[in-house]
Amino acid sequence: MRQVFGNRRAIAFFLAPALLVYIGVIVVPVGWSLVYSVFTGSPASGFAFAGLKNFRALFADPTIPQTLWFTVKYATVLTVGQIVIGYSLALLFKFVLRRSSTFIRTLVFFPVVLPTVAIALLFAQLFAVTPQAGPVDSIIHLFGGHPVDWFVSGSHAFVVIIAMDMWRSVGLFAVILYVGLLDIPEEVIESARIDGASGFGLLRRIILPMSRPIVAAATIFALNADLKVFDSILALNNGGPGTATTPLNLYMFQESFNYDNWGYGSTIALLITGLSLVVTVVVFRSLRRDITKD
């Protein structure tokens, strides 16, 4: 048996290709990126050693706090929305619609498989004001409100961005959390019901505590994905007006390719990496403490 499971040549055969690609595409470039961050310039214009200049520039750049704040605000609002609405939908599937939830589940999940650019272009038109008022402004007008020019101010554009990304992604979280609810043993819910728990009490005392692990996992997953937002905003309004709705990722991309400054781009990329790491660790810790408290 050791011949079969400890066969060195076979181990190399199965493991080496994956390891080689992984080292070539992830590990080496990560180190290379660190080197870039102490240079200025690009391969096209040539590199010059800059020491810690990029890091000093990072702290002095007024756009950095702005894009960082936008990224955090976006990720927080969207994650809360994804989890709260996703969980509500999951409860609806499990306890109200029960077996007949298949159609609604299929429908709500569909936007998840669509290209983000297509969705962004669609939402840009839904909220359009030219050449004619789009459907959203028409509805506002119908209820007697004033039409809004959605892409002229950052706070209005933020509303569109959140609406778009909720529409695009909430189905995924609804289904993930629905799976979590399916895992709660039917006997537990049944015996709680016999003991007189119902409605909100049943939800708060039995269902929520029992689905905490899956909610925790979904939150970390959502935050990590939301902190890396790029394509939907790029296609919707390119982070405008100005840099009012530019996330860190988009700023890094623009600095690197539009302004040809790879060293600074790599420094911003390091900031993004640090941010994801910190957020993951903080969320993970707080959730674990929560679980051990009970």
Add this chain to the structure above:
Amino acid sequence: MAISSGRVESAVSTRRARVTRARPGRARTVQLSRKTLTRAIIGIILVVEIYPLFWLLTSSLKTQNAFVSQPLWTIPSKLDFGNYASAWTTAHIPSDVINSLIVTVSSVVVILLLGAGAAFALEVLVFKGRGGILFFLVGGLMVPAQLVLLPLFEIYFKLGLNNTLLPMIITYVGQGLPLTVFLMATYFRSVPRELFEACAIDGGGTYRCFFSVALPLVRNGIFTVGMLVFFSVFNDLLVALTFNSKPSLSTIQVGLLNFNGQYGSVAYGPLFAAISIVIFALLILYLFINKQIMRGLTSGAVKG
């Protein structure tokens, strides 16, 4: 006559019985309003999910004139399929679709082969340091794509790979491996070890045990992971845009983005038509594989 009056009587009595059986007053209205509330929520969900797509479809059949002169929510008075023809030819949709399919399918196949092999070695085979290597590989989940893009750009340029689709495929494979290895390892872990031992005792070699025993046992897992990877690669913009050195290498995402930029906000009809083609083609694909997606997601092996 007697029969019919008997029928009436029994109908009356059942109705009376129903009335007395039903809970009095409050509980009934609560139940009724709950039903209305559920219906209202479902109605809102239906409108929110379907209306944008319906509006997209009707708008794609409008003439340019109708866009400028009529409110955008109106349904076109006559259908104009010309938008589809011009979107199809001017937006390079056929070549974008082919590029997307080549890149996505080859990335998914390579990721699954390499990922399943590595997970098998790390989970089933026995050697020193396998825990460390698994940790090292899965650590890649922490690395955002932005951090590796610029060096990769230079590496591909030096290797002379720019102006091909290879940079995209190689990058997707590298980025997809950590999650794939992690998930496939959990699938292999859930297979009873006796099955692999039985294969070894029956005289199967390592390769035979992998291809004829291990792979068929985790085929649901392969399908689920494959679907996850498929949609994440197909819907990626960052990598596709970075390595997009000429229009003939555009994927659907990049093509749609350029289509919008190229025509500004002028050619509404073809823009709506281009989005419609992509969305409704995916809708058909989705309806075919939706059952497997739901089964994969609800099968319980990828839970956090």
